[in-house]
Amino acid sequence: EAKDRVDPTLAAVPAARAGHPALQIEQIGGASTNKAVQAVIGDDLQKAGALSLPVTMIILLLTFGTLVAAGLPLLIGITSVIAALGVVAIPSGWLPIDGNLAAVILLIGLAVGVDYSLFYLRREREERAAGRSEGAALEAAAATSGRAVLISGATVIVAMAGMLISGDKAFISFAEGTIAVVAIAMFASLTVLPAMLSWLGDRVEKGRIPLLGRRRPAGRSRFWTAVTARVMRRPALALVLAGGLLVALAVPALQLKSVTSDIHQLPQDLPVIRTYNDVRAVFPTEGVIAQVVVEADDVRSGAVAAGIGRLRAAVARSDRFLPGSEVEVARDGTVAKVTVPTKGTGTDAASSGALDELRGEIIPATVGRVDGATVNVSGDAAMSRDSASQLNSRLPLIFAFVFGLAFLLMLVTFRSIVIPIKAIVLNLLSVGAAYGVLVLVFQQGRGEALLGFTANGGVANWLPLFLFVVLFGLSMDYHVFILSRVRELHDRGMPSDLAVQEGISTTAGTVTSAAAVMVGVFSVFVTLSFLDFKELGLGLAAAVLIDATVVRGVLLPASMKLLGDWNWYLPRWLQWLPQVGPEHVVVPPPAPGEPPPAEPQPAPVPA
Template sequence: METREQVKGIAARAALWSARHRALAILGWIAFVIGVTVLSGQLGTIEAKGSDQGHGDSGKADKIVEAAGFPVQPAGEMVIVQNRAGTDRTAAVSDVTKALKKTANVIDVQPPVQSPDKRSSLVTFSISGDPETASDRVQPSLDAVAAVQAKHTDLYVAQGGSASGDKLIGEDLEKGLTQLGILSIPVTLGILLVAFGAVVAALLPVALAIMAVMAAMGLLAFASRLAPTVDTTAHVMLLVGLAVGVDYCLFYIRRERDERRNGADPHRALVIAAQTSGRSIWISGLTVIVAMAGMFLTYDTTFVSFAVGTILVVATTVLGSLTVLPALLSALGDKVDAVKIPGLYRKNSEGRMWNGFLRLVLAKPLISAVLAVGALAALAAPALDLKTKGEGIEDLSPDAPIVQAYLAVEKAFPSEISPAEVVVQSPGAGFEQKVTSFRAAVEKSGGRLAGPVDVELNPAGTVAVVSVGLVDEKALDLLREDVAPAAFGPGALVTGEAAGSADFNARLNASLPWVFGFVLGLAFLLLLVSFRSVVVALTGVVLNLLSVAAAYGMLVWVFQYGHFEDQLGFRAADGITNWMPLFLFVILFGLSTDYHVFVLSRIREGHDRGLSTRQAVREGIGRTAGVITSAAVVMVAVFALFATLPMASTKQLGIGLAAAVLLDATIIRAVLLPAVMAMLGEKNWWLPRWLGWLPQIAHEPPQQAPAAEGRHRELTTVS
C-alpha cells in the first residue's frame, strides 16, 4: 500500500484522509467552528478581575481590599482651573462649582483645593450610579466644564477622571481596535490577490484563518475556566491567527500549485504538498506553540491569558491547514486558480529578482554575511540603551485633552493622581494615633510624599486603607521601607498604580531568564529533532535572536530617542513599555520560526535528493523567495496597522513586529542564511554519533510507485 510505504508523517496522512473523505472533512470543520462558537456564547467567557493581575505586596493588598467588602465608590472626576497668564481664577472656580451642582449625574461636588504653588485650583466630584458604566453618563459634566472654559479663555479649565478617561480614550481605543480587525482582512486579501493573481486561491487563506480565529475564540471560553482571560487577548489572537493562518495556507497552496504546473496529477501534487509544506506547518506550529507557552512562566494573568489564546489559535490553524485545506484543494483541483487577475497571475512562484540577488550572495558568501551582520548590528545597537517603564497617561496621544488635563493635575496635585494606598489589617485600638504618626512622617519626607492623607475603613472595621501621594520615583521605596512600617507595623502592605507597576516589573525581571531559556532550549530541541543537525538548530536560534535584537534596537531608536514622533502621534519616553520586550521576544521567535522551518525544509529536501549544500540552498531559497515575500508583506501590513492606535504600547507592538518580520524575510532569510550555509557547506548537517538515535524524518517528496497507479486514478477521478 502506498500510504504506508511512501506517505509518512501526520501531515501527509491527514491530507490523504481528508482528500478521500473531503465532504466529511469540510462539513466537519464547519460544524466544529459553528459548534464551539455557539457553545461559547452560551457558556460565556470568564474575565480576570483586577485583583487577579497583581504581584508581590500590591497583589496581596488588592486581594485583601477586595475581600474586605468596601462599599463600591462612584467614579471620581476632577476639574483643574489653572492660572497661566497672571489673571484671577476665583470667578472661574465659582462658575465650575455652580455649573457642576446643576449638572445631571453629578454628585458630591467638593470645595475647591488650591495647589502648593498657588497657581491651580482643583474641584473634585463623582458621577452617580455604577462606576463601571459611568462613562455613559459623564458627557453632561464634560459639556458644563467646556462651557466654563469657553467663558474664561485666559485660564486653563479641563476635566479628568476615570469616567471621562474611559469615554474619551477607552472609546477611541476600542474603536481603533475594531477598525483594525475590520481593516486587516481586506488588506490581507488585497495582498494575497497580488501574490496569487487568482481570486479563489487568495480567498482560501483568509477564509480559513478567520474560521480558525473564530474557533479558537470559542475554545477560549472553555479555557477561561482554568485561566481567566483579559479583554485584549481577543485582539492578540486575531493578530497571531491571521499571521500564521495566512502563512500556513500560503505555503501549502503555493506548493500544490507549483507541483501541478510541473506536471503532477492532482493526487501526486497533494501528496507532495502534504509531505513537504504540510510537514513544515506541523513543525512550525509546534515551535510557535512552544514559544507561546513560555509566557506561562511569568505567572502573570495577562501573559497567561495571551499564552492560552495564542496557543489555541495556532493549534486550531494547524488543524485546519492539515485537514480542511487539503480537502478543499482536492475538491477544487485546478479551479483553485479560478478567476485569474490579468497582469498578476503567474505560472510559478519563483522571482527572477530574488534568484539574481541570491546568485550574488552565494558568489560572495563571506562578504554578504559580514554586510548582513553589520547592518543588523547597527540596527540592534540602540537596544543596549533599552529601558522599561510602566504604562501611564503619558503613553496616550499627547494631543488628547484628557491627557493634557491629567498631566496638569499630576504636576500641581501629585496626591490626586493614582495615590499610593497603605492597607492595614486589624487596625484596632490606637489606630488614630498611628495615622497621626503617619501624617507627621509624610510632612517630614522632604516633599517626596504629599498629602492630604485620607483614611477609609471597611464596614466591619477589619481593614483600613490610608492614601498618600507619591511625588517622585523614590517615594515608593521610602513609603514601603520606612514610613509605612514605622507607622503601622511590618504587616502594612502598599498598593496603588506605582506599587503595582514596581511589583509587575519585579515579577517580569525574575521570570525573564526562565522564559528565554525555556523558549530557546525547546526551539533548539525541536529544530534538532526535525533536521537532525546541531548546526542547523543552532543557526536557527541565533538568526531568530538577531531579528529580535534588531526589533529591540528599532523600538529604542523610535520610542526612546523620539524619531517619527509627529508621524506616529506619540511623545518619546524614558523607556519602552515594561511588558513589550518579553512579549515581542515570544511572538517574534515563534513567527520567525515559520519562515525558518519552511525555507530549511526546502533546502533539506534538495540535499536529501543528492544536491550539494550550495545547490540545495540556491534551489530551496530561490523557490521559496516568492512565497516568503508574500507572507512577510501580509504580516508587515497587518502589524503596521497597530501603529495607528492611540496608545504608545500598541504603536510599539506594531512597529516592533512589522520591522522584525521585514528584516527577517529580507536580510536574514535572503542574505545571512544562504551566506552562512554556503560557507559551512556539509558541516551544516553535522550530528554527533551519540545523537544518532534521533528519528529519521524524510524531507524529500515521496516517490511515485507503479503499484499506486490504480489508487492515483481512483483519487483523480473523485477529484
C-alpha cells in the same frame, strides 16, 4: 452591581452639562477612564479588521494572480480567528482574559493562517506547474510543505507556551489565545485547505486578474537567486556586514525600559485625557500618588502614629514629592494608608527616584522602624517596578523552556545539532533588532510626529516578553520552510552549496509573500490610536521584515556556505533520533501515464 452604580453616575454628567451650558463640566476617574479605554480598543479593533483584510487580499492577489487562489488563504485566516475567539470565550468565566486578547488573536491568527495556507498552496501549484496531476500534487504538497507547516506550527505553539509559566494573568491569557489560534490555523491548513483544493481542482485558477494572472504561479525568485549567489561567493563579508547591521540596530535595546500601560497610552486628544491634564495642572496633588500602606495591631498607637508623622514630615522636606500628603485609617484601626503625591508621570525618572527614596530611605528611617508594623508601597511607579521585577525573575525559566523545546524540535526535525543552534542565534538577532527599533521610536520618541503619539519614556511592560515568544515562533516558520527545501534537495544528492542556493531561491517567492502579508497586517496596528497597539504592530512588522530579508536572505546562506556539510552534523550518540522531518519524505511518483515532473535545475549564477 458595580455597573448599576457607575452607569447612572456617568450618565449624570452629560445631563448636568446640558442643564448648565454656562459651565464646563467634565468627568475623570476609574470608571470614565475604563470606559474610554474600552471605547478606544473597540474602535481600534474595528479599524484593524477593516484595513487588514483588504491589505492581505491585495498582497495575495499580487502573489497568485487569481481571485479564487488568493481568497483561500484569506478564508483560512479569517475562519481561524473567528474559531479561536469562540474557543477562548468558552472558559472566559473562570480563566483570565486580558482586554487586549482579541487584538492579539486577530493579529497572530490572520498572519499565521494566511502564511500556513500560503506555504501549502504555493507548493501544490508548483507541483502542478511541474506536470503532476491534481492528486499527486496534493500528496507532494502534504509530504513537503504540509510537514513543514506542522513543524512550524508546533514550534510557534512551544514558544507561546512559554508565557504560561510567566505567572502573569495577562501573559497566560495571551498564551491561551495565541496557542488556540495557531493550532486552529495549522489544523485548517492541513485538512480544510487540501479538501478545498481537491474539490475546486482547476477552478482554483478562476478569476484571473489581467496582467497579474500571467505571472508564473511558482518558481524561483530572480532577485533572491542573484542575492544568494553573491552572498555565497563572499560569505564571510556578507556575514560581518549583515550581522553588524543587526547588532547596531540592537544596541539601543540595552537601554530598554518597561512601563506600565496606563492613561498615558491613550490618545491625548480624548476628552478624558484632556480633563485629566487639566486637573493635574490646577490641582497638582491630584496627580501621581504613591500609597504607603501601614499594617499593625493599632495604627493609632503612639509609636505607629509617631512613625507615620515622621514619614509625612520627611516627605514634605524632600523635593521629589508634592505637598498634600494625607492619612486614612481603617475602621478597625489595623490599617493606615498614607497618600503621597509625587512628581513625574508615574513611569518616568522623577517617579522612579521618588519611589527609591520612599522605599530605600524615608520608610526605613521612620515608620518602618516601628516594631510590629508592616509597611508596603503601592501606586503607578511601584506597580510598574514590581511587575517588571516579578516578570524578570521568571525570564530565565521562560527562556530555558522556549530555547530548550525549540532546540529539541529542530534537532529531531533536521537531525542536526548545528541547525537548531544557528536558528536560535539568528532568531535572537531579529528579536534584538526589533527591540532596538522599539526603543528608538517609542522610548526615545524618534517617531512621535510621524506615528502620532506622545512618548512616555518606555515600552509597554508586557511587550518585550510577548514580542520575544511571538517573534521566536514566527521566525522559525521561515527557517523551517526554507531549510526543509534545502534538506530535501540535499538528500536527493544535490551538493550542499547548490542545495542552499536552490532551496532559498525556490522558496524566496513564498517567504516574501508570507512576510509581506505579516508586515502588512502588523503595520495596520501602527496606525491605531492605542499606544500599546502601535508598539506591538511596529515591533512585529520590523522584526518580520528584518527576518525575511537580512536574516533569511543574507545571514542564513552565508552561514550555510561557511559551515558546508557541518550544517548537517549529528553526533553518533544521537543517531537513534527518529526521522520525522519533511526532508525524509519521498515525494509520490506520478501516476501511470502521467509525465514525470520536472526536476529542479540549478539557477544560473549571476556574473
